[in-house]
Amino acid sequence: MQFALQTGLTLRAGQRTLELTRELPDREYQFEDVITRRALVLSVAELIHRIYSKEYQVVLGGAPKGQFANRTVVSVLDLSALKEYERAEMERRLDYVSRLRRQGITKGQRKKIEEAIAKLANSRGEAVPSATTVMLWMRNYEISGNNALALVNKHRMRKRARRLTDSVEDVIWRMLKQHYLTPQKNSLRFTHDQLESELKRLVKSGQLEQDTAQVSFPTLARRVQDIDLYTRVAAREGVARARIVCRTAFPEGVAAYPYQRVEIDHTPLNWVVICDRTGLPLGRPVLTVMIDAYSGYILGFYLSFYGPGLTSVCGVVRNALRPKDPFLQGLNLENDWLSMGLGDEWVIDNGLEFHSFGFKTMAMALGVDLMYCRVRTPWLKPHVERFFSTLNTLTLMRGRITKTVANVARIDPYKDASITFSDLVRGLLMFVVDVHPHQPNWRKMATPYELFAEGIQRSPPATFPGSLEQLTLASGMAKQLTLRQGGIEFYGLPYGSYAFKDIVKKYGLKQKLLCKLDPDDISIMKVLDPDGRSWHDAVCRWPVYAKGLSFNQHQLIRKFAKADLNSPERHEALLASRQRLHEHWMEATNHRGRADALLAGRYADMSSHKVLSGQSSSLQLPLSESKQLIVPSEYRISEKEIPEFESLAF
Template sequence: MSAQRFSTGKQFVWQGVVYEIKRLLPASLVSIENLQTGEVKAVSFVELAQALFASELRFLVRGQQNLSAEMRSPADLSDYPPHLRALAEHRLAVIRPILALNPSRRTREAIVARVAEVRNSRPDGEASPHAAVSVASVYRWIRDYTRSGNDLRTLVGNVQRQGGRQTPRLEEPVEAIVRAVIQDRYYVREQVTTDDIYLETMLRVEEENRFRSEVEKLKAPSRVTIWRRIDALDEAGKLVAKRGQREAKEQSTQYGQMGYPSGLLERVEIDHTRIDLIVVDGADNLPIGRPTFTYCPDTATRYPLGIYLGFDPPSYLTVMECLHHAILPKGDMRAKYGVQHEWLACGIPNALIVDNGKEFIGADLQDACHSLGIELDQMPVKTPYFKATVERMFETTNTGVLHTLPGTTFSNPGQRGDYRSEEEACITLDDLMKILHVFLLDVYAENFHRGLGDVPARRWEARVQDGFFLRLPTSAEELKILLGRVTYRVIAHFGIQCFGLRYNTPDLASLRLRLKGEKVKVKYDPADLGHVFVFDPQEQVYLQVDSLDPEYTQGLSLWKHRVIRNPARKEQDKVDLLGLARAKRQIQEIVKASKAAGKSRGRLRAARWEAGGRSVQDDPRDVSPLLALPSKPTPPAQMPGLLVDLKELEQAGWSAGYDLPVKEP
């Protein structure tokens, strides 16, 4: 590094203004001139030194490469390539004998003699640029080196501008052809090679030469020239052309460290994934498929807050089940899953971070968050790094536990190779739930987290001991209502009709008279259509309204109901609940046939049918009577002439999720 001195003639930038030192005054004062305005003023040496070490002042070093940005630090000598460092050291060795002389003895004769000495010491035939020494060069090196405060970097020179670099050497017509070919053929989304551009350039030059005489013909550029032109293109422009605006922005943006909250439940993220594991049926040990895993962590502590594991595809049902599990206390996990530690986390989050999945941006989640006092924060499209905690946890779960289990599908076919996942599968859904609980509570939550700098469980306990009080719902029943899906219906004399089912209770009579035909807000659980909840805007309460056919709707999910209704619609004029009941019996038989067939897709549909939309962690013993899972209906008798095929129904669009519109009869 160089040493600088506040001496006469020195120039520096201070507070964005270029100054030059004119005189050194008594009492450690310095007379400086503003080179823009010509104003001269006296400042103290101490003030200049303090500004220098506060990075508010920097010297302008003559001979050193000009820096375009004020905040850019000059390159250290070690930052230069080895051949340039060797060049600077060679030049210093040339001028060192001259520098040792008294300035009055640095005459032209002394410099000429030194140049001759250097030339004579060169071995015969050496053509190294280090030996290219002239009197003028020595004068320039001495001047730059002394003015810079003996900074060796000034002897490197501005090598970027040597040798005619950045100067086009092609004829202007050829240069125009090269630019046109690159613009037309290179800036496209398809893959283009240098040879493609080179051959097209040669073709266009040949076409241009057809109209020129022999003396005017253009010379085609070489392949290396084309490569250099492409290599010199703006990287951001190439990314936009090849990958699109969004990906170009992602790759060219420098991201800093994300700031995490310090308080519990200030920021909670949620997302889904299909786990990298095929589970099997506990009854016959045949493979079913890959379950859906919905995860909800607290970002301040990285502690897991809630999960959902089941066969339903990502939908509002899986979001609702995960949030319900996250908010309520978890109960005795040691007795239920055999873990060593209890599940500490519960409570209503302050902010819920979601992406742009349809289950996250619909009115259902917005209404639930509004009712529970949760701020719903939707991230921009295709920005998974804004939900880094949950995204990283999916990878940790896969690599930490799922990829080590028999039946794993790994992350991609390249990792899987010839591993036969379905043949090796032997883990049931209940076993997988136990494994996840052990991993989340005994491994992940109790291990040191590098990004957190602490153990997640200890961080959660510390925040609770600091006096943090969790927000909890009034009751489990109210939570289930508020998390339910929302729709709007008109109350008729026969009650409310939803999805072709009727619900009624005597309490609706007074509400119908007060609303006078206005639509009423209705909440329902897509996993249980046995009852709905109607909001009374005057009393500010929800009324439970049971189905008029409890035998049919017992344990009935919305997905099941849509599958059952499809064959009944073929005779829409004759639809009645008896017809639906018969269709339901037929579906039960198809479920049995699908399981017996052993095909993974059919068995996945069958497992979804049997689960009824509930997560495997749900247990009637752990919840209130309102939340209890209805008992499984008695298997119906065999019916001849099955009319329904689940595969055909799915192709018709009746099992894609819970968000499909439903036609009312």
């Protein structure tokens, strides 16, 4: 909107509305608040600067009232974008309009215009344009606010009329959809051949006339160009490829200060490491990184064999939050690790761990916003992706994972590995602190260390959780668990607390409670009271097992124990034991006489003293070697015949 420095100019300054009331000496202008009528004096330079910097917004321009006061022409062209002949024609028309205005001739004085343009055309050595045309030029020039682009030939923006009939256009579009815009990626020449065959068939059937059923290859190519690029690529190569080809950058995606945008991602390292204790190869660890999008400075990292899960994310968050001085003691590094505190927004992908209940609860507890990138759009978090690519430049060659190349001898990285896990962690720490932050960023003409150090000087101080307990609650694993009579069970581990007694008395059993655990030490669980105001400590009832145990260790132990219990050897042994027990019951319940049973009990020398003391039975010793407390005639039993009875069935 155009504006003039005269009464009626109205500006909006935040919630205030200012109106120009009078012009003062020394090129100053007085404004008044339309509500309070408080005066404000501004110089012309300061006023124009505030308007152009958008500190003030023009509400009413105060432009002269007249026939074209409210009519504006939006310029969609630029003078440098015009071709040479278009620029020459525009300058020619502007010459006619400017000379007529210098002579004081307005657009309504046809007689004077005819006389003036005759002399002007004679001096230019060209044919005389009509007065009506020149009057139209003058009118357009005034309406546009003296914009020379209003004199550009309108043929530049006209649309070409298509000469083909609607029936032929429908056939062209149908053939493009059937043969060209398909995943088969047929060539345009093949599509044109199919189009010609279809047109001949329609002419032969009488649906089209021979004169109109003619489509050249350039015409078909122009029809393809009329289709937007995204639709063409998506139809032939898929939507993901179309997003890559047609991706653009947006201004709000650039961070303006440190910690505004923090990118988080995982990657497996290309090295096999060995165990510090056993010296055996462990495999490829997974690196989780938090990086500042403003400077490219590393805020924290976490290295483990857990994989890209919630445990890794919790570990890198806690590493990024805390001051780094305790981590650097004894390493003799050249620089400090400056990062600590929270960020404003975390930029993440669509991994399952980032959509979990625990991660979202942690972000809400820390007061951090989340921005999820679309699938297959790595350019939305380019800094962390670029950092991962720099890891391949590390000079650690032994144990490196490489691609298999034909006819090239490949060294097994598991046999070639020589670096321990602790040495790898120290090496990555040296790279993160002393090497990567001091590599020049040629786009910003500075290093990440300089950008981050300068940015934190002009940014507000870093914020931290209120306590280490709050940090554990914010960055711990969150899960809804049920309170039962035996306490809370978490992956086979029982947890108990004296606070459970009050919860059960007040709310009853089977309450769903929010529980949080430190993934690196699951011996203590934080349980939120149902009132939502207090947390209770629940201790694992197996303290010897759970002390210092991580969640992933517990899962692996249960996994191996389950596999061992389900092993075929254990199953066969269990079946054999069950069979022996069954045979024992069958033998023990065999029908025999009372005298035989009594004789067997006496012969076995059965007594409670023998059982409780664990002594061996006398059955294992021959009678001649056992102590003879009675003579054989004393335990001799006379045998009596058992009468036989006949059964009677009714």
